[in-house]
Amino acid sequence: MLRTRVIPVLLLLDKGLVKTIKFSNPRYVGDPINAVKIFNEKEVDELILLNISPSRRETGIPLREITDIASEAFMPLGYGGGISTMKDVYAVFQSGFEKIILNTAAWRDRELVKMAVAEAGGQSVVVSIDAKKNIWGKYEVYVDGGRKSTGINPVDYAKEIEGLGVGEIFINSMDRDGTQLGYDEPLITSVAQHVQIPVVACGGAKGVEDFVKAVRCGASAVAAGSYFVFYGKHKAVLISYPDYGMLEEALTL
Amino acid sequence: MIGIIDYGMGNITSIKNMITYVGGDATIVSRPDDLRQMDKVIIPGVGAFDNGMKKLEDKGFVEVLNVIALEDHKPVLGICLGMQLITKKSDEGGLSGLGWLDAETYKMQNTQNGKALRIPHMGWNIVKVVKESPLLLGLTNESRFYFVHGYAVRCHHREDILSTCDYGGEVVAIVQKDNIYGVQFHPEKSHKFGMKLLYNFSQLAS
Numbered sequence: 053m054l055r056t057r058v059i060p061v062l063l064l065l066d067k068g069l070v071k072t073i074k075f076s077n078p079r080y081v082g083d084p085i086n087a088v089k090i091f092n093e094k095e096v097d098e099l100i101l102l103n104i105s106p107s108r109r110e111t112g113i114p115l116r117e118i119t120d121i122a123s124e125a126f127m128p129l130g131y132g133g134g135i136s137t138m139k140d141v142y143a144v145f146q147s148g149f150e151k152i153i154l155n156t157a158a159w160r161d162r163e164l165v166k167m168a169v170a171e172a173g174g175q176s177v178v179v180s181i182d183a184k185k186n187i188w189g190k191y192e193v194y195v196d197g198g199r200k201s202t203g204i205n206p207v208d209y210a211k212e213i214e215g216l217g218v219g220e221i222f223i224n225s226m227d228r229d230g231t232q233l234g235y236d237e238p239l240i241t242s243v244a245q246h247v248q249i250p251v252v253a254c255g256g257a258k259g260v261e262d263f264v265k266a267v268r269c270g271a272s273a274v275a276a277g278s279y280f281v282f283y284g285k286h287k288a289v290l291i292s293y294p295d296y297g298m299l300e301e302a303l304t305l
Numbered sequence: 306m307i308g309i310i311d312y313g314m315g316n317i318t319s320i321k322n323m324i325t326y327v328g329g330d331a332t333i334v335s336r337p338d339d340l341r342q343m344d345k346v347i348i349p350g351v352g353a354f355d356n357g358m359k360k361l362e363d364k365g366f367v368e369v370l371n372v373i374a375l376e377d378h379k380p381v382l383g384i385c386l387g388m389q390l391i392t393k394k395s396d397e398g399g400l401s402g403l404g405w406l407d408a409e410t411y412k413m414q415n416t417q418n419g420k421a422l423r424i425p426h427m428g429w430n431i432v433k434v435v436k437e438s439p440l441l442l443g444l445t446n447e448s449r450f451y452f453v454h455g456y457a458v459r460c461h462h463r464e465d466i467l468s469t470c471d472y473g474g475e476v477v478a479i480v481q482k483d484n485i486y487g488v489q490f491h492p493e494k495s496h497k498f499g500m501k502l503l504y505n506f507s508q509l510a511s
Contacts, residue, residue, distance in 0.1 A: 054428045054472060095496045097429055098451075123322055128451050128494045148318040150351065150453075150494065173352040173386075175425045175453040219425050219453075248415055250423050272423055 056303040057097040057273035058263060060280040060293065061254060062087060064103040064133065067117070071277050073230030075182075075198035078104070081281045081289045084117070088124045091280075094293040096127055100153065100222075100275060102180075103133025107156065107197030113140055115147055122148025132180055136161070141168050145176070153222060155180045156195040158213065159202060165216045174219035178252075181206050181213075183239055184226040191239055198226050206239065207246050214247045221251050222275070228256030232278050235266045244270025260294055260302050267303060307507060308334040308343030310370075312360040317349050320384070320493040320503075327500050329507030337369040344511040346373055350386030354410065354456070355398030357386050367403070374405055378484045380509045388480065388487030389458060397456050405485050408460040417473030425455040430470040432478045432490070438467050440479070440486055440505050448498045450478070450490035457489065 062084065063070050069087055070078035081087075084101070091099055101121065105111045113134045122129055131144050132153025141164075144152050152172070158165050158179045168177045182194045183206040193202045193209050202209075210221050223243050225236035235256045244251045250272035257263065257276035266274045283290035307324060309317050311333045324331035331347075334340050348370070350357050361367050374381045383391045392402045395410035402410070415424045429449045434441055452470070458477045460466050467479040480487045486506070492499030 054426070054430050057428045092496075119318075122319065126319075126323055126326070126494065126496050126499065128453075128491070145316060146318070148316060148322070150316040150319070150491075171352065171356075173455075175427060175455060176351055219427065219455075248421070248423060250425070250427055273428065 055300055056263065056267050056271070057252075058294070058299055058303070059098045059100055059252065059273055059275040060091055060096055061100045061102060061275045061277045063277065064101055065105055065108070069281075070104070071230060071281055072104075075226050075229055082291070084121050085124060087281075087291055088121050090291045091293065092125055092127065095296065096293050098128040098130070098273070099125060100130040100132070101149075102153065103131070104197060106134030107199075113143065115143055118144070118149070119147040130178060132178070136164070138164065138167055138171070141171070145172065151176050151178050151220075153178045153180050155182065156197075159193070159195045162216060165213070165218060169217040174217045174249075177218045178220045178222050179213045179218050180222040180224060181209060181243075182224050182226050191242075194226060207242050210243045210247050214249050218249065220249055221247060223251055223253060225255030230278055231256055232258040234258060234262050235269070235274075237265060237269050240266055240269040240271055260298065264302055306343055307331040307345045307347060308340050309347045309349060310340065310361075310366060311335045312357070312364050312366060316351065316493070320347060320349055323493045323500060324503050324507060327504040327507065329504065335364075337365040340366065340369050340373065343373075343379070345380045345506065345509065346370070346382070348381065348383040348387035348390060350384065350390060352386060353397055354386065354389060354395040354402070355400045357390055358398070358400040358402065361390070370403065374403075374485055379511045380484050380486065380506065382506050383485075383487040384493070385454060385489060385491060388489055389456060391485060391487055392458055395456060406458075406460065406465060406480060406482050406487065407462055408458050408465065408480070410456050411459055413455055413457050413476075420473070422473040425453055426457075426472045426476065427453045430472060430478075430490075432468045432470050434468045436464070436467045436481075438481050439509060440481065440502065441467060442505050443501050444498065448501075450488075450492065450495040450498055452490045454489060458487070
């Protein structure tokens with residue numbers, strides 16, 4: 053049977069890779085091409101590149117840069133950040149990525165999601181949901197790089213998104229982002245329970261034991277940022293990926 | 306030279322990148338006339354069956370593909386949707402497939418023996434070799450490949466199946482009918498395992 057996918061998430065800001073904490077304080081962690089080469093050598097299951105520049109700088113999609121990044125990668129690749137028209141959708145697929153990740157655009161324009169699904173098939177369209185707990189302890193979906201609340205709860209939103217035919221939901225806990233305090237298990241559980249399509253958990257992973265926990269919550273794949281780029285208690289930048297045998301033992305269904 | 310058909314479906318750049326990486330020659334072909342000159346052909350594809358068939362038709366590839374596969378007997382490899390297109394038909398649409406393989410494409414069910422199964426089948430799976438073929442040289446039963454599909458192929462003849470994987474039951478992973486090959490997974494996204502397979506394809510006599 054299938055082993056749970058373990059996915060490094062790289063954040064692109066301008067020309068460099070960064071890692072945030074709770075969506076703030078981007079810290080430079082390296083050059084994207086170099087990082088992708090290393091992850092390629094380590095035979096990672098999949099790689100996600102989230103370009104956080106468009107939501108912060110109102111820039112477009114840096115097609116030349118992401119084409120160069122894709123040419124170094126012989127694993128599944130997803131791209132998100134600034135995709136807002138079908139023209140963008142085509143351009144990202146053309147550049148060598150096989151999954152597009154929609155966040156703010158999916159919220160604003162459900163028709164875009166439907167058109168992307170009709171064109172590329174659901175398996176190539178991922179909707180990413182940034183969720184945060186409000187002061188009353190209820191989860192809310194945020195858009196625009198985590199700056200704008202939508203007032204809707206992630207479960208209702210995930211169900212609606214599933215109905216549009218997307219192949220996968222990427223659920224990211226803003227509260228846990230960069231903290232390495234473990235995944236937001238109630239959030240993952242509630243979303244995974246209410247949809248049939250694969251759910252990718254993100255936000256807070258510190259180690260393989262967190263991956264296992266997310267799987268028990270119903271995640272079909274686990275994603276992380278800090279865990280793959282930082283090492284040790286002083287968080288020195290060092291790219292790593294767990295050994296295949298270790299993941300197989302921990303995560304085979 | 307391997308011609309990778311560009312009919313607007315799927316991530317063809319990465320197929321070319323990987324073939325080049327393993328020392329093969331591949332080019333992206335957008336015109337049917339150019340396809341005739343190729344030694345081998347790859348039919349890539351991501352997306353819906355009817356959309357794929359319609360685009361092959363509209364761009365005029367169907368006729369030339371039939372000649373290449375059935376008269377010239379050149380090696381042809383269908384990847385993912387490309388493999389489904391060589392079957393006779395699909396649950397996903399109403400159009401006929403290329404029909405080179407006595408098989409059909411069915412919708413995978415999201416329950417299996419009463420247990421929930423997430424569809425699409427998405428991720429790395431171990432592929433079991435059930436029949437030897439030059440395409441599989443050097444690939445063992447430990448080889449894993451990246452799958453993304455919600456429809457799968459049902460062969461009418463067991464001998465057309467080269468390998469299978471397990472996802473809530475047996476799923477056909479690789480097929481061969483003479484010079485015609487199909488893989489349900491994405492070799493171009495499967496690291497060294499995919500490299501091996503695409504290298505083997507590039508070495509087939511044409």
